[in-house]
Amino acid sequence: MRHGKYPFVIGFLFVPVTLYVVFVIAPYAQAFQISMTNWRGFSAPQWVGFDNYRRLFDDDNFWKAVQHHGVLLLALPLITIAIALFFSFMLNVGGKSSGGQRQGVWGSKFYRVVFFFPQVLAVAIIAVLFQMVYRPNESGLINGVLMKLGFDPVLFLIRPNLALWSIIAVLVWQAVGFYVVLFSAGMASIPGEIYEAAEIDGASRVTLFFRVTLPLLWDTLQVAWVYLGIAAFDAFAIVSVLSVDGGGPDGATTVLAMEIYRNAFVYSKYGYASAMGVALFFLTLTFAALTLRLTKRESVEY
Amino acid sequence: MSITPDNPADLSRRTVLRRAAAVGLLATPAVGLLSACATSGGDEKNEQVADGKKSATNPLGVAEDAPIEVVIFNGGYGEKYATDVHQPLYKKAFPKAEIKHQSTQAVSTVLQPRFASSNPPEFVNNSGEKMMDFGALVADGQLQDLTELWDAPSVDDPNKKVRDTVVPGTVDVGSFNGKPYVLYYVSTVFGIWYSGKLFKDNGWAPAKDWSEFTALLDKIKAKGITPYGYAGANAAYYQWNVILTHAAKIGGTDVLKNIDNLEDGAWQQDAVKQAATAWAEIGAKYVDKSFEGLKHTDVQLRQNQYKLAFYPSGDWLEGEQKKDTPSGFDYQLMPVPSLSASDKLPATALRATAGEGYFVSAKSKNPKGGLEYMRQMLSVAGAKGFTETVKAPTVVTAGSEGFAFPPGVASSQAALKAAGQDVFNIYFDGWYKELDTEVRTATNELMFGRIKADAFVERIQKRADAIKKDSSITKFKR
Numbered sequence: 144m145r146h147g148k149y150p151f152v153i154g155f156l157f158v159p160v161t162l163y164v165v166f167v168i169a170p171y172a173q174a175f176q177i178s179m180t181n182w183r184g185f186s187a188p189q190w191v192g193f194d195n196y197r198r199l200f201d202d203d204n205f206w207k208a209v210q211h212h213g214v215l216l217l218a219l220p221l222i223t224i225a226i227a228l229f230f231s232f233m234l235n236v237g238g239k240s241s242g243g244q245r246q247g248v249w250g251s252k253f254y255r256v257v258f259f260f261p262q263v264l265a266v267a268i269i270a271v272l273f274q275m276v277y278r279p280n281e282s283g284l285i286n287g288v289l290m291k292l293g294f295d296p297v298l299f300l301i302r303p304n305l306a307l308w309s310i311i312a313v314l315v316w317q318a319v320g321f322y323v324v325l326f327s328a329g330m331a332s333i334p335g336e337i338y339e340a341a342e343i344d345g346a347s348r349v350t351l352f353f354r355v356t357l358p359l360l361w362d363t364l365q366v367a368w369v370y371l372g373i374a375a376f377d378a379f380a381i382v383s384v385l386s387v388d389g390g391g392p393d394g395a396t397t398v399l400a401m402e403i404y405r406n407a408f409v410y411s412k413y414g415y416a417s418a419m420g421v422a423l424f425f426l427t428l429t430f431a432a433l434t435l436r437l438t439k440r441e442s443v444e445y
Numbered sequence: 446m447s448i449t450p451d452n453p454a455d456l457s458r459r460t461v462l463r464r465a466a467a468v469g470l471l472a473t474p475a476v477g478l479l480s481a482c483a484t485s486g487g488d489e490k491n492e493q494v495a496d497g498k499k500s501a502t503n504p505l506g507v508a509e510d511a512p513i514e515v516v517i518f519n520g521g522y523g524e525k526y527a528t529d530v531h532q533p534l535y536k537k538a539f540p541k542a543e544i545k546h547q548s549t550q551a552v553s554t555v556l557q558p559r560f561a562s563s564n565p566p567e568f569v570n571n572s573g574e575k576m577m578d579f580g581a582l583v584a585d586g587q588l589q590d591l592t593e594l595w596d597a598p599s600v601d602d603p604n605k606k607v608r609d610t611v612v613p614g615t616v617d618v619g620s621f622n623g624k625p626y627v628l629y630y631v632s633t634v635f636g637i638w639y640s641g642k643l644f645k646d647n648g649w650a651p652a653k654d655w656s657e658f659t660a661l662l663d664k665i666k667a668k669g670i671t672p673y674g675y676a677g678a679n680a681a682y683y684q685w686n687v688i689l690t691h692a693a694k695i696g697g698t699d700v701l702k703n704i705d706n707l708e709d710g711a712w713q714q715d716a717v718k719q720a721a722t723a724w725a726e727i728g729a730k731y732v733d734k735s736f737e738g739l740k741h742t743d744v745q746l747r748q749n750q751y752k753l754a755f756y757p758s759g760d761w762l763e764g765e766q767k768k769d770t771p772s773g774f775d776y777q778l779m780p781v782p783s784l785s786a787s788d789k790l791p792a793t794a795l796r797a798t799a800g801e802g803y804f805v806s807a808k809s810k811n812p813k814g815g816l817e818y819m820r821q822m823l824s825v826a827g828a829k830g831f832t833e834t835v836k837a838p839t840v841v842t843a844g845s846e847g848f849a850f851p852p853g854v855a856s857s858q859a860a861l862k863a864a865g866q867d868v869f870n871i872y873f874d875g876w877y878k879e880l881d882t883e884v885r886t887a888t889n890e891l892m893f894g895r896i897k898a899d900a901f902v903e904r905i906q907k908r909a910d911a912i913k914k915d916s917s918i919t920k921f922k923r
Contacts, residue, residue, distance in 0.1 A: 181917040191917070279735035301677075301738045303895070387678045387738050393886050393895070410878050412917070 171424075178417035188414065195418035205419065208390075208399045209426075211307060215314075215375035215398075216430070220368050223315050227322035227367075228360075230258060232352055234323065235330045236338060255327070259320040266317070270384035273313050277385070300387050303395040310396055313381055318374065322367055329363035330356060365438045369431055376427050379404070399423045494811050502538065504597045505817050510541040513814035514566035516556065517548045518573045522631075522801065522835045524548040527570075530830030534821040542814065553577045560587060565806035567815035571627075572801055579627055579802065580919070588626040589805035591616075594816045595625060600824035601843075607823055611840040612861070614870045615799050622922055628819055629799035630831075632838040632845075634760045634778065634857035635686055636795055641775030641852060643670075643751050651779035653792045655723065658782040662731045665754045673727055673755045676744040677737030677893065681885035682874065684724075684892060687757045689871055690781045690796050691720035697789035698869045705872045706922050707913045712906040721891060721898035723784060728892035737893045749774065763853030764837075776853030778860050794867035795860060799840045876921045883908040 178195055182188030199205050234247040234255055248254075261269065276284040277299040286296040299309040333356065341355055357364075379400035382390055389405065390397030399419060407416035499506040515532065517524045524546075532544050545566075549555045552571055559565050560577075565587070571577055582588050595608035595616055608616055612632055619627035639651065647668065652658035662672040675684045693701050696716025703711035711717075733753075736744055745762075747753040749770050756762075763776045770776070783792040803822075805815030821827050828844025831837075838845040838858055850858060861868065874881035887905050890896045896904075912918055 183917070277738075279738040280733075296735060298734065298738065301734070301893070388681065388886065388889065391886060391889070392677075392737065392893075393890055405882070409882065414917075 174417045174420050174424075177414055178421045180414045181412075182414045183411045191414070195415045196422075198415065199418060199422060204390075204394050204397060204402055205399075205422075207394045208397050208402050211396065211398055212376055212426070214307065215311065215378060216372055218311050219314055219318070219375045220371035222311070223318045223322060223371055224364065224367055226315065227319050227326055228357075230254075230319065231323045231326035231330060232356060235327055236351065236356065237348065255323070258323045261317045262320040264317075266380040267384060269313065269317055270381050273381075273385055277309060300385065300396075301392060303392050306386065306392065306396045310378070310381060310385060313385065314374070314378060317381075318371065322371075325363060325367060326360060329360045333359045365435070368438065369434050372430050372434060373427060376423065376430070399426075492810065494813075496813060501603060503817075505593065505813050505820065507539065507542075507813045507817045508811065509539050511811045511814055512543040512545060513568065513811055513818060514545040514547070514809075515568045515818065516552070516566045516570065517546070518552055518570045518576070519548040519550050520573045522837070526831045526834040530834060531818065531822050531827055534824065534827055534830075535818050538817075538821060560806070560808075563808055565809045567809045567811050568803070568805055568818050570801070570803050576802075579804075580621070582804070583621045583626050587807060589807040589812045589815065591619070591625040591628065591805070591816070591819070594628075594819055597816075597820060600820060600826075607820060610823060610842060612797060612799065612842055613866055613868045614797065615840040617923060618798050618870060618872075619802065620923070626804060628803045628822075629801060630803060630822065630839055631799060631801040632797065632840050632858075632861070633800050634795060634797045634861050635690065635758070636760075636778040636780050636857065636860060637687065637755050637757045638748075638762055638853070639755050639777055639779060640748070640751065641777040641856075642773050643754065644777070645775075651777070652782045654783050655785065659727075662727070662754075666731060670751070671733045671747070671753045672731040674732050674736045674744055674747070674753050675757055675892075676739050676741035677889045678740045680741035680744075681888045682881065683741070683757045685884045685888045686796065686871070687781055688720050688724050688888065689717070691723065691784065692716040693796075693869055694781065694788050694790045694792075694794055695719050695784050701869060701871055702923065704909075705876070707873075707877075707909055707920065709910075710906065712902045712909060718898050718902055719784060721901045725891050725894070725898055725901075729894050732892060734893060737889055745769070755779070760854055760857040763851055776851075776856070778853065778857045780860055780864070790867050793860070793863045793865075794869070795864050796870060797861055797864070797868045798870040872921070872923060877912050877918065880905070880909055880912055 177188065179190060179192060180188035181191045181194070234251040236246075237248045237251075264272075275282075278284070279286060279296055279298050279301060281287050281290050281296075283296070285299075290296055298305070300306050337355055337359075338351060341351055346354065377400060378398050382396055382398050382401050383404070386396040390401040399422070403416045403419045403423070406412045406419065494508045494511040496506040497503060497508040497511075503509070513535070515527060517527045527548075528546055532546060535542065535544060547555075547566070550573060552569070552573060553576065556565065556569065556577065560582075571579065571582075579588075595606065597607050599605045599607045599610045601610075615629065616625050619625050619629050644650070647664075649661060649664065652661045665672040675681070689701060689704070692714070693716070696714060700711075700714055700716045703714065704717075744753065745756065745766055746769065748756045749766065760778065763770075766776075780793060780795045783790075803819065805812050805819065809815065822831075823841055825841065825843050828839040828841035829848070831839050832845050832848050836850070836854075838848075838850070838854060845858060849855075874884075884905055887896070887901050891898065891901045913920075
């Protein structure tokens, strides 16, 4: 059956590889090339070498965005995973055991659906929704109640030191549901006998969680951390729709994607925007590599 | 290089779409090939018709029987004004000339190939989502220099040049580095708007100087109405427009010229600092803090509910809000009040400009015909016809006389008339988008009390200096 093997293999490889090269690799490579020019979108680009990268170093907004990614990278995965772990533990093994089988808390089937709701909504819709929630006057969901009770309205998206956290809260709210499902699936694959044995030995729920669930979920947690880290490098849609004046006030909530968008489509500085894109590319790559390396440990056999 | 009188949401959507189209080229590896094609046929000049004989009725020397092709953007103003008013006027002046009319909603889609193949129409209304970039057209030599038109005698009065029949600044706003290429036809006046009904009911009168203004704001505040406000979330430029208008009144129009020309220390001029100080105080005392997080429609809604007294904007506001304003609301314009008696410009001075761009193609067969078409458009009959058809004032000063505008536009037209020659414009936001963004951000910081006037002018100056030094940005002068 050697006859015609190569044409067959090449025939199958050629189309997908070509598509991948043309539509994925080539645009990436082109972004690198454009980042070395001062292209403004209309007349032919001029080669400027590393000028755009030198400019990045003096750009306050670029550094502000990088700093915000730092905050997001720490806060978003930590908070999301903590809440998701707590929820999924309660949904799956937090309740009483019946017939030797650990159960979730009462009503867990209902909660499971509710937690997943935000995941079903499009990001843009969530952003618009939270515009209503955060509105700074009496027509806002939170401030309407606060003002009825006689409090001053909280300026969620306006106060510079509160704005970023208001946005992180939305990102967490949106992400938690998915990770509850992910962790639930992970927990379902942990054999019930282990819990049973631990319970017979007199382990409390807290011990169960830290000594049994967490170690056996490690691989899933690692995946979650990388996913959330990459999400922390994006956050564009929420920031763009929700924040005041596109990443404001005064750049207090800006992210790299927002700056790229502004430089490309508002200032027509495609070369400079591409340089930011390349910087973002390397930041994301470094993050993923580092996370996978740092969290590497022996998986527990069971 | 214009400020199209439109709401900001539209403006940004339009720009975004235009730029998104440009970025689409990124993904096209054949872009080099394309442009090679586009330029290959473009060098030879289209054979143009010979000039006609100059006379009193034909001062530009148009060939009287030469056909002319007119392309109109079929948008907010429609195309009726062209087919029913302007073209009959041209036909009446030159009965032997044939007029070919075409209208489109996608100007660049229809016309780009024709420019590339050196066969452009004589006269174009370049507007809408798919308008062609004026700067690029100018750089490519596609636009006819309009100096000849502006210097020609007007249709109605042979002793008056066309340039003297239009609102001051009309020629400048369509000029690129000093040469006029674009005719912006629709007049726009900027000011501070209030409800005539609300003011009449309370016995308030608009203020002329600063002490009157603050006293009035106090009275309004005492009534439980927010005295002044703009939307920080997306309309901060309405407010910088007020601050800079104020600065021009204090220190004369050169203040703005220096800013537009990126002169050293232009933002640190005393007039700008004084204006910023004055308005920062208004922000601290009379503006609702929550407005920073609201969009302009939200803030305008509050004005429609009589919960907000003053809102700064241009005179497109009335038309834009037509559906939402309660009956009898009666929009009125108040020019930005003067600061003190030592102001260089009178209290009536204001910012006005023109929008909706028209041009004549330099490489068309009959560019003289295009210029003549513009001259007819700029006649009193042409302007009156336009205003009656679309209910918007043109740049022709005599064109809207006697026309019954809705109250808001009527008040802005009266204010424009009262201003006389003290009319000015601001250009930097159209020329340097980055500077516009910085000024918007700084304006919010100033008006909502996070920085003082000194820091305001300093941070903008820093950005202006950086733009001046940046060799990759094309500079404009006026």
